[in-house]
Amino acid sequence: MGGSFAPFARSPREHSDEPLPGFKLAYPMVAADGRSCGFSGVTLGRAHVYRAVDDALCAHGSRHACPSRWCDCGFYCFHDIGAARDLACEPDHRSAVLLEVFASGRYRRYERGLRYARQRVGAVRIGRCECGRPAELLADSGAGTVGWRKLLPVCGHCAADRPTLTPQRFGELAGVAQVLQDGTAGAPAPPQQPVAPTATTEDPGTVALLSAEVAVLHARLDEALARLDALQSKLDGR
Numbered sequence: 141m142g143g144s145f146a147p148f149a150r151s152p153r154e155h156s157d158e159p160l161p162g163f164k165l166a167y168p169m170v171a172a173d174g175r176s177c178g179f180s181g182v183t184l185g186r187a188h189v190y191r192a193v194d195d196a197l198c199a200h201g202s203r204h205a206c207p208s209r210w211c212d213c214g215f216y217c218f219h220d221i222g223a224a225r226d227l228a229c230e231p232d233h234r235s236a237v238l239l240e241v242f243a244s245g246r247y248r249r250y251e252r253g254l255r256y257a258r259q260r261v262g263a264v265r266i267g268r269c270e271c272g273r274p275a276e277l278l279a280d281s282g283a284g285t286v287g288w289r290k291l292l293p294v295c296g297h298c299a300a301d302r303p304t305l306t307p308q309r310f311g312e313l314a315g316v317a318q319v320l321q322d323g324t325a326g327a328p329a330p331p332q333q334p335v336a337p338t339a340t341t342e343d344p345g346t347v348a349l350l351s352a353e354v355a356v357l358h359a360r361l362d363e364a365l366a367r368l369d370a371l372q373s374k375l376d377g378r
């Protein structure tokens with residue numbers, strides 16, 4: 141047997157014709173002509189807009205099939221809706237929406253999720269406005285990419301007189317049957333008795349939340365290191 145990375149090194153290339161459910165964050169987008177809607181990634185592939193049913197393209201412009209072992213491109217999702225909700229709490233992701241997706245085609249499995257070739261968006265969950273109220277509308281955010289405006293989930297107060305789409309209209313233009321208003325999910329609990337601070341500063345729960353997506357990326361690095369490790373063992377063994 142090889143070194144400690146052996147379990148990663150044997151990870152097979154996988155393929156599924158059966159859709160595999162998952163959860164992820166995305167920015168809602170509307171086309172410049174206002175006639176269709178789509179999504180853009182919150183990390184890798186921010187500049188690319190994908191449709192409700194779409195195939196992954198290499199985010200770095202390579203022409204290889206996604207997901208490639210040697211590249212980080214492809215669609216990503218978490219197995220657990222909680223992991224996506226946790227990520228949505230980060231300031232950078234507060235304006236994202238949560239997608240319920242179905243992955244198919246070639247895929248690679250990681251501890252917390254999948255990286256895969258083909259995706260269908262089954263439902264969109266709209267969270268909160270930046271002011272903390274449940275978001276009711278999708279407003280023009282003022283940001284965007286070529287041909288697409290980025291939308292921002294807002295409440296009725298904050299929408300003011302900005303151009304907006306209702307969740308239902310967004311669903312029609314995106315081709316997604318379900319657009320749910322999810323803004324009350326995980327609302328802050330009522331104030332409780334103060335809890336005495338404990339000596340430990342490293343809360344495993346908090347660390348897990350902050351590193352949710354990073355964990356998926358690191359799993360790939362481990363995989364690459366495992367290959368190098370195996371190669372090194374082979375050379376040493378000669």
Ligand SMILES: [Zn+2]
Pocket residue numbers: 197198199200202204206208211212213214
């Ligand atoms: Zn690639």
Ligand SMILES: [Zn+2]
Pocket residue numbers: 269270271272273294295296297298299
């Ligand atoms: Zn608001």
